[in-house]
Structures are given as structure tokens and as C-alpha cells.
Amino acid sequence: MVKLSTQEIHDLVDQYREEAIQLFQKTVQIPSPTGQELELSQFFEAYMQSFGLSVSKYEYETGRPNLIAEWTGNEAGKRFIFNGHMDVFPPPKGVTSKYGPWSGVIQDGKLYGQGAGDMKAGDCAAMMAVRILKESGYIPNGKIVLSYMVDEENTSEKGVLSLLKDGLLTNGDFGICMEPSHHKMLMEEGGVWQAEVTYYASGGHTTHPTQEEDALMKSIKAITHLYQLREKILSRSFSQLGHPFFQINMLTAGTVSNIRASKSTFSIDRRFAWEEGIEKVKKEIIDVLDALKAADPAYDYTLREIAYYPCAKRDRNDESVQLMFQACQDITGKQPQSFARYASSDAVHIMDHTGMQMPIYGPGDLDICSTSDECVDLEEYLTTIKIYIRMLDLLLGQRAEENH
Ligand SMILES: [Zn+2]
Numbered sequence: 001m002v003k004l005s006t007q008e009i010h011d012l013v014d015q016y017r018e019e020a021i022q023l024f025q026k027t028v029q030i031p032s033p034t035g036q037e038l039e040l041s042q043f044f045e046a047y048m049q050s051f052g053l054s055v056s057k058y059e060y061e062t063g064r065p066n067l068i069a070e071w072t073g074n075e076a077g078k079r080f081i082f083n084g085h086m087d088v089f090p091p092p093k094g095v096t097s098k099y100g101p102w103s104g105v106i107q108d109g110k111l112y113g114q115g116a117g118d119m120k121a122g123d124c125a126a127m128m129a130v131r132i133l134k135e136s137g138y139i140p141n142g143k144i145v146l147s148y149m150v151d152e153e154n155t156s157e158k159g160v161l162s163l164l165k166d167g168l169l170t171n172g173d174f175g176i177c178m179e180p181s182h183h184k185m186l187m188e189e190g191g192v193w194q195a196e197v198t199y200y201a202s203g204g205h206t207t208h209p210t211q212e213e214d215a216l217m218k219s220i221k222a223i224t225h226l227y228q229l230r231e232k233i234l235s236r237s238f239s240q241l242g243h244p245f246f247q248i249n250m251l252t253a254g255t256v257s258n259i260r261a262s263k264s265t266f267s268i269d270r271r272f273a274w275e276e277g278i279e280k281v282k283k284e285i286i287d288v289l290d291a292l293k294a295a296d297p298a299y300d301y302t303l304r305e306i307a308y309y310p311c312a313k314r315d316r317n318d319e320s321v322q323l324m325f326q327a328c329q330d331i332t333g334k335q336p337q338s339f340a341r342y343a344s345s346d347a348v349h350i351m352d353h354t355g356m357q358m359p360i361y362g363p364g365d366l367d368i369c370s371t372s373d374e375c376v377d378l379e380e381y382l383t384t385i386k387i388y389i390r391m392l393d394l395l396l397g398q399r400a401e402e403n404h
Helices: 006-015 017-029 038-050 116-135 160-165 215-234 278-295 319-332 346-354 378-396
Strands: 055-059 065-072 078-085 110-112 142-149 174-177 185-189 191-200 245-253 263-272 301-309 338-341 375-377
Touching: 006 017, 006 116, 006 319, 006 378, 017 038, 017 110, 017 116, 017 378, 038 055, 038 065, 038 116, 038 142, 065 160, 078 116, 078 346, 078 378, 110 116, 110 378, 116 142, 116 375, 116 378, 142 160, 142 378, 160 346, 174 319, 174 346, 174 378, 185 319, 191 215, 191 278, 215 245, 215 263, 215 278, 263 278, 278 301, 319 378, 375 378
Parallel strands: 078 142, 078 174, 185 338
Antiparallel strands: 055 065, 065 142, 110 375, 191 263, 191 301, 245 263
16 A cells, blocks of 8 residues: 555655756756766765765775665665666767756756766656655655666776675665666666677788788688678567677778788677577677688687676566556556667666666656757656655555554
């Protein structure tokens, strides 16, 4: 049984309208490109303390604290985790924005600034949801965690990955990542695997004839074979994600124009679906390269993994996920569409480490994030606060049967 009617939620958030907009504006006006999150983290820390939360800081690089604040209503209840990041991409170079990257200008109902959508609006919406509930005297039947990470736009090494390694953020029962999803619920991320392949040869001056294939020729032959595999990969299709990707984006060889290339390197960017699985993804590529080597030992190669981000898939039948959809329906009158994409997020890492359900739902349209005129519709932002409150109440409200 929920504690708050939807009308009460609308009224509560409407009372905090100016406060919520001011928080969002101030946050956007504090520059926080990756590596420079300190000032924003200090502001967030002070803000959360101002409504009675105690904030823990975890630093894996000096001056870059990750923040975790927990509000306990009932020690025995379940734990809901909000996860967001404080860092933003640096403003795009060579283009001028209408108001400047850190303006926080409000025009035609939209708030402008670098990182407004990705993901300061979501960060603030979660913070406001907790503040409003707390100040209204609400007591959750469990715990609510606000967590704000650094380093998300880089590799998450100094952020969520280090926290997870240290056993932090691993104790949630469910949660939301507030990345921009523009009224939709992100249910699935494809995985990413990137590697670099290198071939070698003995080199030598162009004018000295040789039968040996140089390193560049080897790379080209390997790429030609990999492109045949690419055809096969692109012909696959998965329910929400659509076609997986296979791209070769970089090729380097040689050092000067009159010496045969003794070394050549190319990079592979593979975006894959849950159903394909990382082991199969790697094996398909390695099999092609190994077949060339089996036919000619001169095709020996080295392969270096550059990046790996796992897949994440939420369970639409999970009760907590159903309640998150329900919360959107209750506030907006319609069910959000679910969607999938071949890109990663901190939520993927949290799910990979813990198995918990953490869909992505947040204000802002990713298509205009990191453009020179990034902005977020204020009504979308305010509606999201209401949805988060509804989610918390549906998931951590006192159940009727627990009163007995
Ligand atoms: Zn983001």
C-alpha cells in the first residue's frame, strides 16, 4: 500500500518547483568536465547535508571524490540505489553555443548548459525526490541511497569500478540510473569489445626485392577476411537492439615511404548483443586470424584488448521493474516505451557486479546531449522528480501486510 496519492505527489513537487529549478541551474553553472568534479561534489555534499543526509566520500584520485549518501527509514527494509555521475564531457570545440557552456540560462521552458541532460538534470531530480520526501516527514520502509560518481565519461576507473571493487554500491535490491532517457525506460545495453591487432614483417628498402609479405599487406588481408565475418555479423538482428556492429576504425603501418612496413596495427570495435555473448564474439574474430596463421605461419599476430563493457539486460517481469513502469504510468498517464542501445553506462557495471535490476530513466534527450546547445525541458525534469517519488513509494512504501 502506498503512502502518497499521486495528487499528493503532484502537490508536493509543485511546492518545490522554484527550489528544484534553482538546484538544477546552480548545478549546471558549476563546470565539471571529467577530472574536474571537485567543486560540484562539494556543492552536492553540502546540499545533501542541508536536508539531513550524511555523505561519505570515496576518492581514488586526489580531488575527485565519489559521493554516497544513505537515508535509512527501516533498517530491515530493502535498499533502493540512485546512481548518477557528476562529470560531463568538455564543451565541444570550434562551435559557439547560444548562451555559453555553463550559463544555466532558462529560455522557452528549457535550461541550457553543458551536461544539463547528461546528466545533471537526473542527478538533481533524484536529490530533490529524496529531499521532498524527507522534509514531508515520509519514512521509507527501507533505505534510499544517493550515489554520485566521477570519471563516468572516461572509463569509470576512478569512479564506480573502484567503488564496486571495494564492495560499495553492491548491496542494493533495486535502483535507477538517472541518465537521460527522454520519457523512455532503457532496459538493455549491448556490450562493447575493442581490440588492436598487430602484424609484423622484416621491413627493408623498397628497392630490394623480396617474396615476404610486409606487415601492411598482412593487415589488409586480415581485414578483408574480417570483413567477410562482418557481413555475417551485420545480418544478425536482436529484438530490441537490432543489428550488432563490427567496425575497423584505425589502420597504421610503416614509418617512411621507401621502407616496407615492418609493423601494422588495426583496431576493431565490436558492439554485441546479450545473445551473442562475449566468448563467442572474441572467438569469431580470433578464429579468422588463426585460420590465416594456420595457412601461413608468417601471419602470426598479437591481439591486445583495448576495452570491454559487458551487456546488461533488465527483466521486464521482475516485480521491482514492473513497479518502476507503473510509477511512470501513475504520474504521466501512460506506460513508458522500453528501448535498448549499443552503449555502456555505470548502471551496466553495477548490474554486472551485483545482478540487481537498475533500469535507466532520466530527464533529457541524449540526441542533444554534448551538442553546443544541450538543454533539458524543465517540465520533463519536474515530472521525473514526481516519478522518482512514486517509484520510491511503490517500492519502499509500508506494505499493508507488514503493518500486522
Ligand atoms: Zn552519462
